[in-house]
Amino acid sequence: MIAIDYQSKLPLYEQIAGHFQALILRGALPPGSQMPSVRSLAMELSINPNTIQKSFSLLEAQGYIYPVKGRGNYVADTTALAEREKQLLLEETEELIRRGRELGITRPEYNAVLDRLYREGETI
Missing domain, CATH: 1.10.10.10 (Winged helix-like DNA-binding domain superfamily/Winged helix DNA-binding domain)
Structure with a gap:
């Protein structure tokens, strides 16, 4: 555990x-x-x-x-805690995407990462 x-x-x-x-x-x-x-x-x-x-x-x-x-x-x-954690994570994600766009990371590149991560999550 x-x-x-x-x-x-x-x-x-x-x-x-x-x-x-x-x-x-x-x-x-x-x-x-x-x-x-x-x-x-x-x-x-x-x-x-x-x-x-x-x-x-x-x-x-x-x-x-x-x-x-x-x-x-x-x-x-922990319903409220979970919602707060999700909001914080989404805010962090937004900041990372903004920084990535400044560095030239494209939407398809981000989508490829998201697709890979969610596929890996399905096997768990």
């Missing part, structure tokens, strides 16, 4: 939080579903439970999960 890259410059807690963010936004972890316990995830990944707790705290601060006293952490309704 979670793969850690020990060669990455990103801290472990950010890697873990990033993986959960992706799972939540894709719907692999639907709203209301219970997150794995800190202890079980720490054992599964063979890392310090404090690292997992730091990841969960980050996810909670960002609105991806919420705690229930004595019962664990649960996935929040």
